[in-house]
Amino acid sequence: MRRYQGYWTAFQTIILKEIVRFMRIWIQTILPAAITTALYFIIFGTLIGNRIGEMDGYRYIDFIVPGLILMAVITNSYANVVSSFFSSKFQRHIEELLIAPVPNWIIIIGFVGGGVARGLMVGVAVTLVSLFFTDLAIYSYGITFLVLILTSILFALGGLINAIFARTFDDISIVPTFVLTPLTYLGGVFYSIKMLPEFWQQVSLGNPVLYMVNAFRYGLLGASDIPIGTALVIILLFILVLGAVSMHMLERGIGIKS
């Protein structure tokens, strides 16, 4: 019992440190997502969206709201963990955790918790911005919140794995630039995959972001290209796989121990 109280204290310490870290530099961590999303709403929602008309029976601006919110959550959950964990490796203060009686799973959930906290905070900021452009009606609060949390956990784990492998600052920007951004943009944020030819629809199904965007869109609008159950199972499977990979890497000391 006492041991688990100790773990809980260690977890609280890590996650609070993480939250304080990104809140101290909120101009770099929270504000940019709100500004970028506002620009998306102005350009794609209002200026171009009015010419596009409807998509899946919704005004285009309403259709892209879920994707834009989730895109901000994804990038910020990822960015928080990858930058925080890598800089703790770079400055070597990760050693403070490695010498302490903190199990690796606590380190993982502590850092991932920090990523989720930033993802959610950015999600709230972006949602507030979206209210200036559209009347947001939530179809299912439960699904919306669940997808938000699960997606945030998944990409925070992705950021952690990237940070564990990274040896230089370049290494932490390669994955977001060449993997994360294309997957997100091609993940149905701005369009329904039903608009694509059959072949590209099948290809799109290999993109995990598609399931998250559609599950989140289901939570907000009640519409999705993918059955909600399938989407949730896929997201959970990815979380399990990435969680196991992170755990394995920390247990072996990959990237953090000689």
Next chain:
Amino acid sequence: MVVNALKITDLRKTYKSGPQALCGIDLAVEEGDFFALLGPNGAGKSTAIGIISSLINKSYGQVEVFGHDLDREPEMVKSCIGLVPQEFNFNQFLPTEEVVANQAGYYGIPRAQAMHNAEESLRQLDLWPKRKVMARELSGGMKRRLMIARALVHRPRLLILDEPTAGVDIEIRRSMWAFLQELNRSGTTIILTTHYLEEAENLCRNIAIINHGSIVEHSSMDALLAKLHTETFVLTLRDRLEQLPTLDGFAISQRDGRTLEVSVERERGINGLFAGLSQQGIEVLSLRNKQNRLEQLFIDMLDAARNGENP
């Protein structure tokens, strides 16, 4: 029954890049000891410390801390150890107090108690007035002391210091010595690696010397210093000498007109030296060791190892 604070058996480490840093070392440090682990750069000291403190994976061997096996009870082992590493490894962008309190949190100490412990540790190391200052803004000496304060915040039974006084001025170094001696007297076992051999000689009761990944000496400081056959003294004279004096049994050389270097065999003592010089009308104003005794012995041992001799 003597309790070992640290017991290492056949510890080996081969890095993936190739070099074998530790070639099967055995080491025992008793509870309450002030122990020196010395060796030249690259000898394997930091690797050994890294393994003991879980920063480096071992290739083979066993590490026990206060009877807890590192493989079977890693968390118990970690709870017993406080580590002051060679290089600054704290978050430079946090206030001093946060650096110390967060470390307590990682050891499972609840926030209120962590803040209390942090205050106590910072006060002990004269850093309390700097508690709100960002760690990166501290001077080099303060950063060293911050690492000691951080290592002590969970009240470890074994404190490992890897060159804690490197780059620190003599005044702060001496105040750190006094602090560490007091800490050791209060029951904390201390393992010290340092390149200041005077520091090791003054502070430590037992010693191990490691070279090329092997322990080449493991004994008490007194027993080790007793191995020193010859000591060299520097004598400052009242009057300038015209001619180099000769004395049977003493090797004398002249540094300058008023300074002599005399090598004295340990068995012979220095009374005869003073008597002989006095007979020749030479008055000695002061005397000092040319080198710290441990330093001389250390260099002799490394030279002997280099030449393949038995030191």
